[in-house]
Amino acid sequence: MIATFPRLFEEGAVDAGQRRRPGPDVVRRRGDLTAALAGLSPGYVATMGALHDGHLSLIRRSVLENPRTVVSVFVNPSQFGDPSDLAAYPRDLERDAARAGEAGADLVFAPAVDEIYPPGFATAVEIAGPSERWEGAARPGHFRGVATVVALLLNIVRPEHAYFGEKDYQQLLVIRRLHADLAFPGAIVGCPTVRGPDGLPLSSRNARLLPEDRERARVVPRALFRMAECAAAGETDAEGMRVAGEEVLAGEPTVRTEYLAVVDGGTLEPLGTVVPGARAIVAARVGGVRIIDNVAL
Ligand code: PAF
Numbered sequence: 001m002i003a004t005f006p007r008l009f010e011e012g013a014v015d016a017g018q019r020r021r022p023g024p025d026v027v028r029r030r031g032d033l034t035a036a037l038a039g040l041s042p043g044y045v046a047t048m049g050a051l052h053d054g055h056l057s058l059i060r061r062s063v064l065e066n067p068r069t070v071v072s073v074f075v076n077p078s079q080f081g082d083p084s085d086l087a088a089y090p091r092d093l094e095r096d097a098a099r100a101g102e103a104g105a106d107l108v109f110a111p112a113v114d115e116i117y118p119p120g121f122a123t124a125v126e127i128a129g130p131s132e133r134w135e136g137a138a139r140p141g142h143f144r145g146v147a148t149v150v151a152l153l154l155n156i157v158r159p160e161h162a163y164f165g166e167k168d169y170q171q172l173l174v175i176r177r178l179h180a181d182l183a184f185p186g187a188i189v190g191c192p193t194v195r196g197p198d199g200l201p202l203s204s205r206n207a208r209l210l211p212e213d214r215e216r217a218r219v220v221p222r223a224l225f226r227m228a229e230c231a232a233a234g235e236t237d238a239e240g241m242r243v244a245g246e247e248v249l250a251g252e253p254t255v256r257t258e259y260l261a262v263v264d265g266g267t268l269e270p271l272g273t274v275v276p277g278a279r280a281i282v283a284a285r286v287g288g289v290r291i292i293d294n295v296a297l
Contacts, residue, residue: 023101024071026093026108030156033070033109037158041186042068042106044159046150049073050090054194054202056103058163061191063104070157071100072109074116078124079145090204109157116152125151127181130173133268134259134281135292143174150175151182160186167193167201169279169294170268193293195221201293213287219252220284223260224295227280231297238262238271238278241297245280258283258290262297 027033043066045058055071062069073096080086097108124144130136131143154162162179164172172190179188193201198214199221200206209217223245230241242262249257261270265277274297281294 023098024105024108026097026110028110028112029115030111033107033156036107037068037070040068041158041160042066042070044154044157044162045069045071045105046153046162046164047071047073047096048075048089048204049093049096050204050207051096051099052202052204052207054165054167056099057194058165058191059100059103059105061189062161062163065189066161068106069104070107070109070159071105072111072153072157073097073100074109074111074149074153076116076145076149077113078117078148079142081139081141116149124148125178125182127174127177130170130177130268133170134261134283135170138258138283143171146171147174147178151178151184154179154184154186158185161189162186163189163191165193166190166294167203168292169281173266173268199225200291203291205289206291209289210287213289216252216254217284217286217289217291219249219255220282220286220291220293221295223248224280224282224293227262228295228297231274231278236274238274241274241280245282249284254286256285258285260284265296 027036043062045055045062047055059069059071073093075089075091077086093110100108125147126144127147136143164175166172176188195201198218200217226248227241227245230244235241242260245260249255249260260282262274262278262280263270264275265279271278278297279294280297283290283292
């Protein structure tokens, strides 16, 4: 536990009853977080809650590599295009705090919306380059919202290491760019995607798949794995590899592919020839759920 917590609790900054419940302490105000950290730069995992084993793998890695770990739980309104999607986003702070604590987190930062975006807030962080294609084109404004909140959260938490999953590979590149360009201290650490036994990446959106849609959705990672097999077999023609992935997707016509591409892992530009660090990326709709996934080639 962070040493300054008993004092915070006495002052009422930590939720009443917190210390009797299992799990880490939860703070809601940025000033309380700063006071609790007492100048220490922690390991950090930013989340929107609905914690699953993918998040827990990030938290466990942070716990191994840092003396203290902070997990933020904040459903960021500015990265949602559709208000009904924002309203439907699952919220269960007590469960999330308990899961974060089981994975070893010391502290959960769960600010209210006006703690992050107080009245008069008028700033947005726009990252050109990695924000522009693919998810950026499909979800206008999404990466502006992500970059703005991540910049704020990094400024508030001031981590030594901040851990993000490769599952949202484009988001990881956007955050790396932001971190480098705005000269944030510490390091961004990309972590491998955690998959379920059916190959699908763990994600709060994929958890919404109905059982029959989940069965159909398995074709999405299978297409990527097929492309990775082609790369492992020495195939260097990116279009040939993409067609091999498309053939797998065609086996499940109810899955609507939005894009499937072989791209440079640093710039996300489409490739003609597969080079070291290349990735296969995909977005597809299954039932009402949009699935994104990627693999290294
Ligand atoms: O990946 C997410 O959960 C969110 O985009 C993030 C990075 C926590 C920003 O809200």
